Amino acid sequence: MFAVCAVAIFCLVSVSHSIPLVCEKLVHPLKSLAPHHLEGRWALVAGSLNHAPSMDALRQRDSITMYFSNSSEPSTVSYTQINRFGNHCQHLHYNVSVDRSSFTFDVGNRFDLTGSFLYTSCPDCLVMRWVVKSSRRHSVDLYLLSRRREVESREMEEFRAQLKCYQLPVPVVADPTKELCPEHPQS
Ligand SMILES: *[C@@H]1O[C@H](CO)[C@@H](O)[C@H](O)[C@H]1NC(C)=O
Numbered sequence: 642m643f644a645v646c647a648v649a650i651f652c653l654v655s656v657s658h659s660i661p662l663v664c665e666k667l668v669h670p671l672k673s674l675a676p677h678h679l680e681g682r683w684a685l686v687a688g689s690l691n692h693a694p695s696m697d698a699l700r701q702r703d704s705i706t707m708y709f710s711n712s713s714e715p716s717t718v719s720y721t722q723i724n725r726f727g728n729h730c731q732h733l734h735y736n737v738s739v740d741r742s743s744f745t746f747d748v749g750n751r752f753d754l755t756g757s758f759l760y761t762s763c764p765d766c767l768v769m770r771w772v773v774k775s776s777r778r779h780s781v782d783l784y785l786l787s788r789r790r791e792v793e794s795r796e797m798e799e800f801r802a803q804l805k806c807y808q809l810p811v812p813v814v815a816d817p818t819k820e821l822c823p824e825h826p827q828s
């Protein structure tokens with residue numbers, strides 16, 4: 642009798658822990674990120690955030706490209722994000738301070754943008770978590786970036802599971818047939 646109870650209790654405990662255990666790995670910030678891993682061009686594959694107007698804004702973009710590159714300051718990387726709206730490419734530049742796997746965008750006093758890189762099993766992906774605080778927006782955002790335009794379905798499933806851990810809505814998934822913008826504005 643005791644053995645049965647013990648097993649039943651063990652089973653209950655393991656069931657109730659199974660979801661948090663998955664999340665523990667998926668929400669885990671990376672310990673550190675080699676700068677060379679970050680450098681270069683990334684395509685936004687999918688993203689989600691808990692701020693509906695910003696989620697709508699994300700949906701309006703035909704493609705999003707992100708470039709990280711070294712700057713003269715060792716703990717700073719320069720970040721360029723290029724949003725495509727039809728034939729129009731919008732270039733945004735920021736300096737980002739990186740401390741191991743967490744980062745802070747240098748945007749003056751306009752808003753607060755900090756974040757970290759999270760675990761991913763996808764070898765050529767980055768998962769970025771942003772925490773944005775401004776007078777208009779307070780959000781947690783998760784973005785899946787890749788060197789590819791599209792990822793394997795199991796890689797997307799892992800990202801969707803990450804979103805569930807953060808209780809974020811189903812992601813906006815980029816259309817891989819929409820062209821990425823060039824790194825520099827065309828004159
Ligand atoms: C950036 O920095 C890393 C490490 O210091 C170096 O290996 C790499 O060549 C640098 N890249 C550029 C484009 O300067």
Ligand SMILES: *[C@@H]1O[C@H](CO)[C@@H](O)[C@H](O)[C@H]1NC(C)=O
Binds near residue numbers: 734736747
């Ligand atoms: C980034 O930092 C460099 C060096 O401090 C500065 O010259 C540049 O204007 C900064 N860029 C932005 C977009 O703030």
